[in-house]
Amino acid sequence: MxxxxxxxxxxxxxxxxxxxxxxxxxxxxxxxxxxxxxxxxxxxxxxxxxxxxxxxxxxxxxxxxxxxxxxxxxxxxxxxxxxxxxxxxxxxxxxxxxxxxxxxxxxxxxxxxxxxxxxATLFDECGLILPYSDPQLLQMLEQHQWHELFVTNKGQWGKQIGAITFGHANFENLLNPFLGLTGKCWPIAVERDFFALDIAAQCAQLDENLAHLIDADWLQKPRQLPALPYLGVPDWHPEQDLHFYENTAYFRPKRQKLG
Structure with missing residues (x-):
């Protein structure tokens, strides 16, 4: 450094x-x-x-x-x-x-x-807070519908869904990014007018919400935190063409349960 x-x-x-x-x-x-x-x-x-x-x-x-x-x-x-x-x-x-x-x-x-x-350590190291006002967008993430989430609904980022970095390792990785970077996100339901707030006000509101949930022992296991290939978030990577989003080694489809 x-x-x-x-x-x-x-x-x-x-x-x-x-x-x-x-x-x-x-x-x-x-x-x-x-x-x-x-x-x-x-x-x-x-x-x-x-x-x-x-x-x-x-x-x-x-x-x-x-x-x-x-x-x-x-x-x-x-x-x-x-x-x-x-x-x-x-x-x-x-x-x-x-x-x-x-x-x-x-x-x-x-x-x-x-x-x-x-x-707790996963979220602390590689977590992202995911405020959302449209549950359908969250469902796309949970179902690994990456094209729909990042491409079809690109215009909804910053309006009905967002990604706010919490894990300090994510910042370090973004200094020299490589395909494969994935975080663990904590979805937080918000009102639509949340996205009209400046970033300081957004962080303050999310900070209070997260602290309350942590104190209530909501976080019990890593599986509660969905994966997010965060280089796909609009404008977080310089090479976000259609070919980029077709890379299923990075944007992995949802694993089907056997039986």
């Missing part, structure tokens, strides 16, 4: 949730830069969230966040984008951390992470 592609961040729609935070910097931030920013989030223990050198932490990653607000942050793209998501979705990130804390404390001697923690 030696350069800071401000023009790319400004132009690529996937970076819209964190763009206003990326704009705070003109070069890759270090720990001094992070410490200079106002606190935007707290752990559920009340500790202010700070992004600190990983070598300064002696506890397990999630416990250090919950107890002390210390987020181990290496000076690389992966952890930089994680810090950005803490700024964009502070309630949801705190709720995910509290979820890990609850499960760990309920089973302190277990070395098994379990399905719920696996799902």
């Amino acid at each position: 030696t350069d800071w592609p401000s023009a790319f961040f400004e132009q690529h729609p996937a970076f819209s949730p964190i763009r206003r935070f990326l704009a705070l910097f003109t070069a890759p931030p270090d720990h001094t830069d992070w410490q200079s920013l106002p606190v935007v989030a707290h752990s559920r223990s009340g500790a202010p969230i700070r992004f600190v050198h990983s070598d300064s932490i002696t506890e397990y990653y999630e416990l250090a966040i919950y107890q002390h607000g210390q987020v181990a942050t290496r000076l690389n793209w992966h952890d930089t984008f994680n810090a950005m998501i803490w700024h964009a979705f502070p309630l949801s990130k705190s709720a995910l951390n509290a979820m890990h804390q609850r499960i760990i404390c309920a089973n302190p001697d277990s070395k098994i992470r379990g399905a719920a923690r696996d799902a």
Whole structure:
């Protein structure tokens, strides 16, 4: 991480949730830069969230966040984008951390992470929030009707359905994209006027909704999060011609159940 592609961040729609935070910097931030920013989030223990050198932490990653607000942050793209998501979705990130804390404390001697923690980690790393006002569009995604979702209904993206990046690994991958990139999405039903809001207001509304669902233990297993080949989202990839969408190795059809 030696350069800071401000023009790319400004132009690529996937970076819209964190763009206003990326704009705070003109070069890759270090720990001094992070410490200079106002606190935007707290752990559920009340500790202010700070992004600190990983070598300064002696506890397990999630416990250090919950107890002390210390987020181990290496000076690389992966952890930089994680810090950005803490700024964009502070309630949801705190709720995910509290979820890990609850499960760990309920089973302190277990070395098994379990399905719920696996799902939380998948969403944290490669998740996308999928606000939608038309259930038919969600059904297309669930049925892997990719041509209908991305091509036939291209004009509905940003009007009745959207993809808002949450997983910090997705941002890292989009710096050097390759066919095969797939995220796990969390569909959230919204009113149609949601899409008239600016991105900050959209993120704030989704942040509250997600935090509530996480606190209610809605997330129990990875299968609850449908797959999304996100290079197919309109304008997220430069080569979105019809041939691109015909690639069934990437846009995989729905697997038929036997029997």
